[in-house]
Amino acid sequence: MPHVAKSEETRSLIVTTAMRLFTENGYDRTTMRAIAAGAGVSVGNAYYYFSSKEQLIQGFYDEIARQHLDAARARIDGETAFAARLKTVLLCWLDIAEPYQRFGTQFFVNAADPESPLSPFSDDSSAAREASIGLMREVVDGSDVKLDPELRGQLPELLWLYQMGVVLFWVHDRSAGQKRSRMLVERSVPLLARLAALSRLRVFRPVSREIVDLIQDLAKKD
């Protein structure tokens, strides 16, 4: 038989059980004792693999991000319009995250804690963050959009921030199928695209420059 570390099996059993229970009953109503019992291990054992209840969802977070990267790349392939590409990427995230909104809410609340390793701005999340920004870079580079070159370099990071804003809206969105979030994307993306295009106009140039500078300065030690 293949040498699969027994410990990996246990670890994965625990996280799978946790995700099932979170989805069934919500994050708060799922106790560590229930997770341990469901996985057939002791509560202490769960803490041997995961340092906290919060930590249990990091794996889940990574899973969503991975699915999103794959699906979004497939969906924008061939499309060259900037707005269409961006819209597809964001709607794709909403599709993938939809089943988890119920407990995803609780999750993203924890992630709002700047001290938490789950924060999208934390060092621990830098890998996932870089991957997401990379996707946005593909959105820009694979499109035929014409941009102020200064803006172009910064745009992926800006778009990632915009995506964080969409997520924040989504967390608060209680409409059926999150259709309000979808509307936000459908209608704000064309606006952004037009703003980006306007950035090449003369009147707009200094403003655009200053925005880029500001972001760069703010990023210097973040």
Add this chain to the structure above:
Amino acid sequence: MPHVAKSEETRSLIVTTAMRLFTENGYDRTTMRAIAAGAGVSVGNAYYYFSSKEQLIQGFYDEIARQHLDAARARIDGETAFAARLKTVLLCWLDIAEPYQRFGTQFFVNAADPESPLSPFSDDSSAAREASIGLMREVVDGSDVKLDPELRGQLPELLWLYQMGVVLFWVHDRSAGQKRSRMLVERSVPLLARLAALSRLRVFRPVSREIVDLIQDLAKKD
């Protein structure tokens, strides 16, 4: 002697003690037992007045907001430049909130929960929210800025959202004296002001219109 309800004294004693301990040791490290002991009451008594530990900071939240309204109004009096007024209001908030950033962080994390009554978007917070938006309306109306009239009506709400963004940045800001947050305000406010002025240009008009429409539609059931 004046008829001050004994119960009001107890209530205020509890909240005062709580705020002192929160500021001294942080929110997490302050236990309800410590608060009760510090106030010389039983733990059950604290729960008679406040339904939860979180609820204890609502009073504090209100206090900061009240201070901000007063101080900001005084400081913008006489000033007529839109950018200057807005900048003053935001820097004023940073000044007032500074001593509490340490545990304020924890507080604003709780407030990020959409289900929490502490959320700035919740019904329970609508009074405070309306007051803040009202202040932004004063910022606009007391200034000599020329605006697309459609935008003018919506602007106070947009500025309030912008303020929420600044607060979000501030929560994550670990620089000394929150000088990064100050830089953000100092430099983003002029940008906003220029954008607002640009909104009257012909090329910009349709974009500006659509932004206003989108916000209105999104606000319809929020």
Add this chain to the structure above:
DNA sequence: CCGTCTTCTTGAACACGTTCAAAACAAGGA
């Protein structure tokens, strides 16, 4: 097979937020 060292597992114990039945107190009215 034995001894030793590391990895894994256990469940009792702890600290904390929260609840609740019961007691103490306050204010009238008879």
Add this chain to the structure above:
DNA sequence: TCCTTGTTTTGAACGTGTTCAAGAAGACGG
């Protein structure tokens, strides 16, 4: 003064996340 009714106060008890000392199970060289 006593009874009644409503308000305030108490502290033991509960459920939860988390810790930890101790033991079980493997891994491996001899």
